[in-house]
Amino acid sequence: MTPWLTIIGIGEDGYGGLGTNARAALQQATMVFGGKRHLDFLPETVAAKRIAWPTPFSDVYPSLTALRGTDVVVLASGDPMHFGMGATLTRFVDRSEMRILPAPSSFSLAAAAMGWPVQHVQLLSVHGRPVETLFRSFTSGAKLLILSNDGGTPAQVAQMLVANGFGSARLTVLEHMGGAAERRVEGAAKGWLYPRGADLNVLAVDCGQAEPEARSYSILSGLPDEAYENDGQLTKRDVRAVTLARLGPRPGELLWDVGAGCGSIGIEWMRSDPSCRTIAVEANEQRQGVIERNARALGVPDLQLVRGEAPAALSGLAAPDAIFIGGGVTDDGVMDACWNALKPGGRLVANAVTLQSEAALIGWCGRFGGELTKLSVAQAQPLGSFDAWRSALPVVIYSVRKPVD
Incomplete structure (x- = not known):
């Protein structure tokens, strides 16, 4: 298809800084869209009708696509494909229909x-x-x-x-x-x-040199437990690192963190890559606030919180690439709802501490396959004038990949 939409990057040097191709496109255009600042750069010799961005901005998309087949120019700051208008418009206009002429980015x-x-x-x-x-x-x-x-x-x-x-x-x-x-x-x-x-x-x-007590963490899983506000409902550091290794976050993927507690699994999933997304599902009102505060404090305020109890709260959510069930494996319908919603090829990981939840995971492993791992962690702690190992409750980790067929 012959391109009808030209996206031109323009800098603070205005029309004078544009190249020959950009100027030719403006002279040929019937309409030019842009911010008022950008439109004011244009000389009177550009005869096209000038249209400033509407409010709300989303109104521009149907207006643009309705002009398909006419010569339209969009003015954008710098490089339109780097955090810019061009990247947004590719979601609405096929690449074959547009021409992009970037300027140096900011x-x-x-x-x-x-x-x-x-x-x-x-x-x-x-x-x-x-x-x-x-x-x-x-x-x-x-x-x-x-x-x-x-x-x-x-x-x-x-x-x-x-x-x-x-x-x-x-x-x-x-x-x-x-x-x-x-x-x-x-x-x-x-x-x-x-x-x-x-x-x-x-x-x-x-950033220079951080102070000795600075809050600065690796993007790898296993942040210190003290990084999180929590009421005790926290997947501890060593178990968290193993759990996230089983979940295997990849750029652009969506995680459901079901029974999210303080949100640690979903937060570290998102910290692994800026494009990773999490939907945290939590029924406890106090913990919902904790999740939101932890997400902001650890740099992932875009984490989506669903306030409600699974499985009902899972209805209508975007299909996940991976699911972590930190609580609720023995609740009626939770495992079934998660398994049914999981994308083919997706990963499901569930942790259990009690005998009843462990038995539920053993049953699931028998039906759907996967791996069962029992993780025991002990910490050295004082015992009188000496030190001794203090063991935490062992955790059973069940991980399974949903068949593609």
């Missing part, structure tokens, strides 16, 4: 301004996203380039860095890069007192 301009090789930097965005997602990137020596949500983002990030033991981190706010209004503001996270700046900015963070 990240490229920021890396050049800082003298940081892009391949050694984490590229992040909190534009329309919770700022807490940055937490998992706070590590000693890390360099971050962050697409801000607005002019208040730098102060928020500075506050987060200080609260988590990175007060010496260096922040650089890069505003309106490549344009006449370009500005740069620098300072340490601790004592950050700069007033709110321009909404259009990229924040560069050099």
Whole structure:
């Protein structure tokens, strides 16, 4: 199909910074969509009708697709395929129908301004996203380039860095890069007192050396138990690491954490990769609040909480790639509902401590196959003037993959 939609990346240098192909597309277009700032860059010689983004923004999709077959241009900031409009529009318009002409991205301009090789930097965005997602990137020596949500983002990030033991981190706010209004503001996270700046900015963070008591964790499973607020309903660290190894998170996959407790399994599933998703199902009202607080504190505020009791609460949820059942294996219908909802080829892992729940898992293993593992963990603890091993209750871990046929 001949492309009818052209997505043009435009920088702060405006129309003058566009290449020949981009200018030709604008001259040929019958309609141009974009933000008011971008539309104002265009000279009068561009005769196309100019349409600013509507509110709500989602209204633009049917308007665009209704114009299929006419010459339409969309103006977007920088590289439209990097946290940009182009990436969004590919969900509504087939790639064969569009042409994408990128400009240097904000990240490229920021890396050049800082003298940081892009391949050694984490590229992040909190534009329309919770700022807490940055937490998992706070590590000693890390360099971050962050697409801000607005002019208040730098102060928020500075506050987060200080609260988590990175007060010496260096922040650089890069505003309106490549344009006449370009500005740069620098300072340490601790004592950050700069007033709110321009909404259009990229924040560069050099995390530097963390303080000895900093909150900074590996993305691998098995976070310290003290990382979690809990009422005792917590899958302990060593068991958690083995459980997640059985679940085997992969980028883009969805986990159901059924009987989520304090949310530790679902949280560490999401920490393994930014594209991993979790639906945590929990009936206890107090634990629901704990899950939400733990998710925010550990950098995965997008975790989806379903307030209710399985199996009824599972109805209508998106089909999972993996399921963890931390509680409820003896409840009527829970295992059946989970197994039926699991995608073909998906993984189910369930843990048991009591004899009754262990017997239920043995029965399931007999029906559907899989593996049973009994894990016993002992910790060295004081006994008088000596030390002795104190064993926790053994945990039976059942893991099975659903057949593809």
